[in-house]
Amino acid sequence: MLSFSSSSTAERKLAFLVVAFFLHHVWSFSIVPLHALQRRGLPFRNFASKRVYLSSDENDSSKANDADKGIDLSLDPRLYKVRLSRAPGIDWGTDLSFSFVYVRDMDPAGDAAFSGEVQKGDQLCELTPVGGVPIPLIGAPFDLVMNTFVELDKSVREIDFVFFRGTKQELKAICANGNSIQGESEQITVTVIQNKGSQEEAVVTLTAKPGVNVRELLVDNGINVYQSVTRWTNCKGKQLCGTCIVNITKGSLGTNRKSMDEASTLRENPDSYRLSCVTFAYDDITVETFPPIKAAQWTR
Template sequence: LLLVINQCTCYIIKYKSVLKINNQLNAKKYDLNDFINISINKPLGLSLEEVESDGNKGLYIEDIDEGNAKKTGKLYKGLLLISANGVDVKFASFDAVMDILVNAPIDKPLDLTFIDPRKVEKGPAIITVITPDKKEIIVNSLKGQNLRSVLLGSSIDLYSSKAKFTNCAGAGQCGTCVIRLSNDIDWETRSDYESKKLKKYDTSTRLSCLTTIEGDCIVEIQPEKTVS
């Protein structure tokens, strides 16, 4: 779906969206210093496209036409819309974003916040590891790296004694690389596949082999099951 906002009107062009890899977010630790804030009246002159077809992944600038957005000199193609009139739209649906933009008063400016996806895809991430005996270990990593690989590369005892010899080597099949994740603000939620594999654990657990580091977080190693 493509949302075109111009001349105080909105219309929708339906087509099969093809994602460009640089519009996909691998890491979502948002830094306020990287925000691009504008306050403009309609007509905006912006073409916004879904980050992911038929998904609640927000919208990004597909094109900039003549209008007030262009006059700001701050915007360019590829920027992600993360807030509209104070509403967090990072993971909003197309329709939800459209409702905010279309229903905004014509005589009042729209407050919009954007960010360059490259600002959140890369950069350092600090992992605070909690071991089974409650010791804290700080592991430095990069956003976009695989969590299991980083933990093992940092000599963290990810597996129980038995699982060290029976695990699937990161193929996502055995479920023994389970960790409990917290302080994971704006991270992707775990997949349905993970939920099925981890049905004996609480909802904050993840398979580290299927988890991409998206920013600073706390990782508890070898969490206990909640269901026997």
Template structure:
């Protein structure tokens, strides 16, 4: 079969008619957020290119109040950037390539708020989300974020939030990356490197924290082993399957940044079914953003008797 089709209804928010759907068809991955809420309002337009450093850390020029004065994207840096206010369920079907990052507008519901705005277009890259709220207006940077991170940003909004300010970039993934690196070739967000923070013997007197640099998409087990860090408990250090997902003993806890890793397969989920959701088999876990990994997490005896 030359294509893959998966459809999963992921979330229903009863009071907002919010539906998150997941559909995968090579070469793109899609999620849809649909609703029939009030039309949007355009927030600001822009001009002149800049680096991702400037985009992420400049104050937004169009804030509604002092509470909105956070370090959001300065959309005055390039005329392809724009900010628009939409309902939290904007009627957008989100897409991404197989890197599961740099999420863009794949489709729009014809009668949805985004489509009715006549501003948001197919292919626009999402860069930032900011809830419109009297309590919390903190911006969530989404440039290059993983698919899960973007979906989670919407799904975890406070129930009181009705509208969001979204920043989009009118262009391709490569054009956005080029813009982000225009002034700062060494920008952390665009140098293709991530940080893996490893905590060994957490809570013990000899607890140790090690910081590693790795390429985006690095395999957790291989990265740790290459740096002399043991991911196997007890005798499995010598009897393991060497990363073939056969022994199920290279268990780690992704304490932070789990949204920056690949999804669990059904096999991995079954192997770890008696453990917390943050537990992963390091041999099949790949990091696409910064993560914190705890080695030797507490494991029940049943894990070794499967």
């Protein structure tokens, strides 16, 4: 407490200004507006424009309409369903394709381990918040799976998980042999836009199996992914030259996630730019060849 019992009016004013100056700095560092958080790159996410998955308060008609869209467990004896808490104590993993998420490890004190049903290596196929509708996740990119958990409605407490007890290759084989667990097609469509914006612009539609390498698919079909003389000096898909750049204009979530090396190579370009030699497509995508590249890309 400050006492001004014998202070002059000037002294009171001076003391007040000192206190006000101090409080101004306290307030200015304590209260940070939302737009400032976003500018600083802090982990704020705005869900206002996103669909929030599966509130337990969904209306009955919606539940009834979607009830038959889940995976049919009778398709293969290695499929099973287990109900776990929203935080099941599972450490999720994936391979270098950053898709086909599986159980890498479990917390011994977690719900999954206590269930006695889930095992390390089991492939995640689907999740259904209790009272909601199924979300198919076979072959989904790792980021998409993690975002699905994040975007669950806060009212969701328990989830029905569908797992496949087997390897990624075995799971893919089931889908490819016509026992499509999700109704997934044996083929994906890759739409290629060449010479965009010029008089020579052309669109080519290719089909391939899920998991196809984008560079190999395009080159095998006579489509050049290398700009200028790099066509003759490229590394032939070894991720050494960084010149097979394409732009995934649609369907980027249907591809594997960028590695740190790829992200570094393309750091001055839009997020949709990829090195085709290390890009694998698991769903329909649209690819633009010869996207605009800054000179710095070739002078590093």
